[in-house]
Amino acid sequence: MQQSKRKATKNNFFPLLFFQNLLTSTMDACAYFETVSEVYDSWERVKRVENYQETVGIALFDKMFMLAPDEEWGMFTWNREDFQNKDEKFMTFAKKFVRMLDMAIDMLGPDMEIVEEQMYELGGAHQRYGVLPVHFDIMGRALALVLADLLGDRFTATTKSSWKSVYGFMSTTMIQGSVGI
Ligand code: HEM
DSSP: OOOOOSOOOOTTHHHHHHHHHHSSSHHHHHHHHHHHHHHHHHHHHHHTTTHHHHHHHHHHHHHHHHHHHOOTTTTTTSOOOHHHOOOHHHHHHHHHHHHHHHHHHOOOOSOHHHHHHHHHHHHHHHHHHHHHHHHHHHHHHHHHHHHHHGGGGGGGGHHHHHHHHHHHHHHHHHHHHHHTT
């Protein structure tokens, strides 16, 4: 990936501070590792669901439409009718969308500065797709509902808060990248 124009700073939003502060001591590094592991492990579990890309893709858009019934989602090449009919156009995109999450989770590694730079670059690309900050918020809430449905009892309070931290970090950095701060 291209080198980011912006380096990590200590002045970012809460999730970023949360992550960076976690890395300041050995114990904190353990907490960071546990948070990321929790997300990895639960995502691996989701990936065991049959045809998970289709299943998660459909469920995610279902929740997104439910949470934001008036949103236009103009960045997509398909419309709600395509979604309702599970048209090829929608299904291809839905799978791509889930692969997008896969890629992002794979990016989470031991070096938060590298991850942050990648997310920041990705945010710039999303701004060009027409994705707005509000869409990240809707997607975060939709994702939590989908994970709760698919993981059932395994979506524990710890799993939920780990996803909240990780998604918060990713989306905040991407939004910063999309607005160029
Ligand atoms: C933390 C949240 C998100 C992550 C980590 C993420 C990640 C990605 C990745 C890795 C790609 C493929 C690489 C690229 O095109 O640069 C992508 C593409 C894309 N994303 Fe996201 N994304 C997020 C949120 C969103 C949201 C909220 C929307 C809109 C509702 C969105 C819409 C798109 C679109 C339209 C594409 C282009 C797909 C295409 O090539 O047709 N993303 N995203």
